[in-house]
Amino acid sequence: MSRIALVISDVDGTLLTSDKRLTDQTRAAVAKLRQAGLGFTLTSSRPPVGMRMFSDPLGITLPLGPFNGSSIVEPSLAVIEQHLIPAAAVKTSLDLLERYGIDAWLFTNDNWYIRRDDGKYVPHEQRTIRFDPTRLDDFAPLADKACKIVGASPDFALVARCEQELQAALGDAALAIRSQDYYLDVTPPGQSKGTFVQAMARRLGIATDAIATLGDMQNDLAMFRVSGLPIAMGNATDDVKRLASHVTATNDDAGFAAAIDFILARNAQM
Known part of the structure; x- marks a missing residue:
């Protein structure tokens, strides 16, 4: 069991409530990660432009993984890596x-x-x-x-x-x-939220076992399979929950914040 150094979260159904709100509890949870020295970033099916509104409120400085991780962009949306569908x-x-x-x-x-x-x-x-x-x-x-x-x-x-x-x-x-x-x-072929997790591990020089991932849908399964601590939201589908190491509360019941508390408590025990 590895100590977590980086948290990668899905956006819709995970980071945000059902009505697409970024709550004060979520902001505070990400601040806790930063204070504890853990990295944080996002991967989503959203296009880059649909992720730009989170970088400043959450203090994200690491690359983001739009298009289900098939592209990698800076928080400024400058392209680091991009793949296209044939x-x-x-x-x-x-x-x-x-x-x-x-x-x-x-x-x-x-x-x-x-x-x-x-x-x-x-x-x-x-x-x-x-x-x-x-x-x-x-x-x-x-x-x-x-x-x-x-x-x-x-x-x-x-x-x-x-x-x-x-x-x-x-x-x-x-x-x-x-x-x-x-x-x-x-x-694009050969690219997924899982390859984004692996790319972030290489970029930060850490093992994928030191990465926790949070998600709720089928497109999150790829990152669950390669990360050390996959966490499913309470609103996740059953197949996502089955592949998770931990299930938190729903996205409308502060599940994201509870998951961060779980990660930090786990680290404190190591």
Whole structure:
């Protein structure tokens, strides 16, 4: 059992409450980490622009992992490392999402594109990342610039079925995984929140066993598998909880702050 030196947290459903608030308890918890000499950063399915609002309030100085960790950026959003979805995988993904009747979005490093502005989750995403989309009828010109594709639908079961078929269709060409019950993310091959954990370990010269990770959804499983202390939120899905070493309270019941207290208490016993 290693002493924790770095905490990496998911954002939505973990760091934030269900109504996307960064609470005073959460801010205080991150301050406790800093006072104890532990590092802290975030990885999320969000684009870089959707993570910029956390660096100053939480005093984050380490790189962030947007697009499910497939990109690495400075807190200023300057790109350190970026990977793209192969053009053929972009077409496969868009074609299958269309066949399922699932609303498709495309994210480049600095923009968000939609094909229809009446999609159920467009206003939700606008509020979440505090950024407006660009409407575009044809995504083909962007096929070689895609950092992430999202399929959005209120039919959770449909999204889950599409996840399985799309991953089978993509094979090793890209990763298809849900970041929310209503979002299916397609991201570059060989990259995940797990590779972000490994990249941060190399950057800081620490073992991955010295990293604690906090999350709630399927896209967090990759970082749970490679970190020394995976912690699931109380609102996490059952498969996420099964892979965790510890389960904290829900994101609406100060679960993040409780998890930080658990990490610090664990360190104090070592």
